Amino acid sequence: MDLKALGWDLYKKSLPENIDEENIARVAVENRGSYLLYAESGELEGIIQGKFMRSAESEADYPKVGDWVITEKLRGEDKAVIKSILPRKTKISRKRAGEDVAEQIIAANVDIVFIVQGLDGDFNISRLERYVAMSKEGGCEPVIILNKADLIADAQAKLEEVSQKISGVRIFPVSAQNGQGVEDVRKLIQEGSSVVFVGSSGVGKSTLVNALLGMEAQKTQEVRFDDSRGRHTTTKREILLLPSGGVLIDTPGMRELGLWASQEALGETFDDIKIFAQHCKFNDCDHTQSAGCAVLKALQEGKIDHKRYDNFIKLSGSLDHFQAKKERKEAWALKRKQISIARKQYSGKK
Ligand SMILES: Nc1nc2c(ncn2[C@@H]2O[C@H](COP(=O)(O)OP(=O)(O)OP(=O)(O)O)[C@@H](O)[C@H]2O)c(=O)[nH]1
Ligand SMILES: [Mg+2]
Numbered sequence: 001m002d003l004k005a006l007g008w009d010l011y012k013k014s015l016p017e018n019i020d021e022e023n024i025a026r027v028a029v030e031n032r033g034s035y036l037l038y039a040e041s042g043e044l045e046g047i048i049q050g051k052f053m054r055s056a057e058s059e060a061d062y063p064k065v066g067d068w069v070i071t072e073k074l075r076g077e078d079k080a081v082i083k084s085i086l087p088r089k090t091k092i093s094r095k096r097a098g099e100d101v102a103e104q105i106i107a108a109n110v111d112i113v114f115i116v117q118g119l120d121g122d123f124n125i126s127r128l129e130r131y132v133a134m135s136k137e138g139g140c141e142p143v144i145i146l147n148k149a150d151l152i153a154d155a156q157a158k159l160e161e162v163s164q165k166i167s168g169v170r171i172f173p174v175s176a177q178n179g180q181g182v183e184d185v186r187k188l189i190q191e192g193s194s195v196v197f198v199g200s201s202g203v204g205k206s207t208l209v210n211a212l213l214g215m216e217a218q219k220t221q222e223v224r225f226d227d228s229r230g231r232h233t234t235t236k237r238e239i240l241l242l243p244s245g246g247v248l249i250d251t252p253g254m255r256e257l258g259l260w261a262s263q264e265a266l267g268e269t270f271d272d273i274k275i276f277a278q279h280c281k282f283n284d285c286d287h288t289q290s291a292g293c294a295v296l297k298a299l300q301e302g303k304i305d306h307k308r309y310d311n312f313i314k315l316s317g318s319l320d321h322f323q324a325k326k327e328r329k330e331a332w333a334l335k336r337k338q339i340s341i342a343r344k345q346y347s348g349k350k
């Protein structure tokens with residue numbers, strides 16, 4: 001693997017000074033407790049040590065996919081200690097709202113963010129706008145991909161609708177499935193540059209990545225036909241190399257860009273519905289299909305307005321993220337623990 005193919009030449013232009021290139025690597029995958037690194041010598045397992053962790057103040061201080069890092073290779077092993085992260089030229093991150101706003105970096109050192117939406121059920125202009133803002137904030141160029149163009153009769157009309165709302169951003173109708181527009185996307189990816197694909201689950205990010213690579217590098221999966229949302233087929237952010245030069249980062253679908261409100265606020269707004277919800281058979285009733293749901297019963301009996309019910313369900317869906325946030329926090333604590341165990345194992349081997 002040569003550093004140039006990984007995008008080093010373009011990246012290093014952003015550095016204020018020359019850097020000894022011997023121990024440079026790029027973060028390809030974040031695993032639990034360790035990292036897959038691509039280096040001149042090939043693949044390495046990257047680990048971090050106590051000193052690194054002690055100086056890290058937040059999650060953003062840890063290596064992220066796309067980061068360039070300085071490593072120290074362990075003798076006789078395909079392992080390397082990550083000593084430091086080189087300055088991020090760009091990044092795309094989302095801010096987690098809530099009591100403690102935290103930054104989550106989706107990818108570092110990318111030139112283009114391909115914002116993928118499906119022209120089927122996923123299509124949503126305000127979500128596109130949020131992604132565009134996120135990309136620009138981190139110094140990346142947003143490019144909008146309206147995928148699944150094969151599914152609708154007039155993709156051009158949709159394109160115009162989007163371009164009227166969002167100006168100054170390139171928009172491409174694409175069908176990752178039948179190849180329409182894939183060449184246009186490929187042309188944007190210059191040799192040595194890095195791009196990331198973001199968007200909800202099931203929009204076809206991995207299918208597009210495979211089309212660009214000309215092979216089935218990434219697993220893809222059919223969408224559930226009921227809501228056209230995918231099932232999170234891609235579970236990790238990872239780097240793939242384009243044969244013509246260029247670094248692709250595929251990401252798992254994101255749901256966290258949804259609405260932010262507190263459970264209490266939801267309760268207040270939908271007090272009337274909540275009253276029925278108290279009588280649902282199960283405490284964790286999702287009010288959409290559970291047996292013995294008092295909300296559904298009230299809906300059928302016309303005691304709850306249909307539109308209001310839809311809104312309530314939509315909001316409850318996005319509020320799952322608050323639960324998810326809590327889980328992420330716990331997962332993060334676990335990750336720290338695993339890293340610390342990995343470190344102990346490493347120092348034990350010395
Ligand atoms: N009709 C049509 N289907 C497509 C197209 N692109 C992808 N799909 C289908 O959409 C489904 C989801 O595709 P994926 O590539 O797995 O979606 P993803 O965005 O990577 O999803 P996650 O990994 O879960 O985030 C698959 O069944 C694909 O075959 C397209 O251009 N047209
Ligand atoms: Mg995928």
Ligand SMILES: [Zn+2]
Nearest residue numbers: 280285287293
């Ligand atoms: Zn219910």
